[in-house]
Amino acid sequence: MFQRIxxxxxxxxxxxxxxxxxxxxxxxxxxxxxxxxxxxxxxxWRKNFRLLARFLSNLTRFLTGIEIHPAAQIGARFFIDHGMGVVIGETTQIGDNVTLYHGVTLGGTSWKAGKRHPTLENGVVVGAGAKILGPITIGANARVGSNAVVVSDVPANTTVVGVPGRLVMPKSKPEPDTAFSSYGQNSGTMVDPVAKAVTCLLEQMRHMDERVKKLEHEETTSDHTRRHP
Ligand SMILES: CC(C)(COP(=O)(O)OP(=O)(O)OC[C@H]1O[C@@H](n2cnc3c(N)ncnc32)[C@H](O)[C@@H]1OP(=O)(O)O)[C@@H](O)C(=O)NCCC(=O)NCCS
Known part of the structure; x- marks a missing residue:
């Protein structure tokens, strides 16, 4: 425990x-x-002093504005910047090297007992005010934009923004922790998958247009040859 601290x-x-x-x-x-x-x-909590754990946790919430359920599982090198308004639910699982900013909720969408809060894999960065809801998984080194509301799984090494969270960037390779970029900004080029899909469609249309023109030209030429043999 002291090593973790x-x-x-x-x-x-x-x-x-x-x-x-x-x-x-x-x-x-x-x-x-x-x-x-x-x-x-x-x-x-693990030693079964559950009421004491929850009571002390509530006192810390009063002092810091950060509510972490003592049953949540949190890995090494965890960082909450600014802090106020952060909520981390009971069945949340957080890997190593994860960063949260203020106003982040890792919450549930159901009152059923059992796993109902998110899992954040290693290296995830969650921007200020983002809500991640339900027993979903945020893949390793993914970035969640500020104020995003994420309700479905997020692949590793990608970025989600908006409400509901939509993917805006597949990152080519994960950044090592030493290259951590404050505020989750991506250092490489961003590829929007929607823009990429539209570009592919336009390219396909241009290709078809060229083929139609070629066929029309062939048709006109053979017509001309038929009329003037
Ligand atoms: C999501 C985030 C990690 C992306 O950073 P990035 O990799 O540098 O990406 P960019 O700034 O180039 O933005 C890429 C696209 O996503 C959009 N975008 C970025 N952040 C967004 C957000 N929070 N909500 C909605 N759209 C967002 C940009 O407008 C841009 O869209 P476009 O391509 O249509 O112009 C970053 O914007 C973010 O929100 N970081 C958290 C910062 C934070 O909480 N700071 C608190 C400090 S106290």
């Missing part, structure tokens, strides 16, 4: 250019306070 602190320097020193990070990062609390409350 050390990593949670170190990762802030990698992902927030505004972080100036360890003391500042320890005092001024509610996201860090929330995750440190969560690491302890999750341990209490």
């Amino acid at each position: 050390k990593q949670d602190i170190e990762v802030i320097f990698q992902r927030d250019p505004a972080a100036n020193g360890v003391l500042e990070v320890l005092l001024c990062y509610p996201g860090l306070h929330a995750i440190l609390g969560y690491r302890l409350f999750h341990w209490l």
Whole structure:
């Protein structure tokens, strides 16, 4: 657990250019306070001190504005920037190197017991205000744009934006954690799949147009030959 806590602190320097020193990070990062609390409350939850875990978790929510259910599973090097208004539900599973901004909800869409919250694989970045709802999976290194509402699975290494979330970019290769880009911006070129599909259709139409013209020309030539043999 202490190794995890050390990593949670170190990762802030990698992902927030505004972080100036360890003391500042320890005092001024509610996201860090929330995750440190969560690491302890999750341990209490697993030891069956469930009411205590939930009660302390609720106190942390009061102080940070971040609600993390102690039963949620969160991997290493987790970072919540700014924090206020973040909700992480009971059956959420989060991999390593995941980043959330303020106002993010990892919520359920059903009251049925069992898995009802999302799974975020390694390296996912979720922009401010985004809602990810239901037992869906956000693939490794995917980016969720700010204020997006995502209700279905997202493939790895892609970006979704809007309401409901739509895919705007298949990334060619995942970025290693060391190349983390603050705010989830993509460093490469963005390919919109809808624009790509429209381009393919236009290309197909141009091809057919050329064939029709060629056939018309052949028809006219053979007609002319028939009339003037
Ligand atoms: C989604 C995101 C990761 C994409 O960044 P990017 O890879 O640099 O992509 P671009 O800025 O080139 O945008 C690509 C397209 O998506 C659109 N887009 C980007 N972010 C969007 C969003 N949040 N909602 C809707 N559309 C969005 C752009 O308008 C653009 O559309 P176009 O191709 O039709 O012009 C980024 O815009 C984002 O939302 N990051 C989260 C930032 C954040 O929450 N910061 C909080 C700091 S406190």
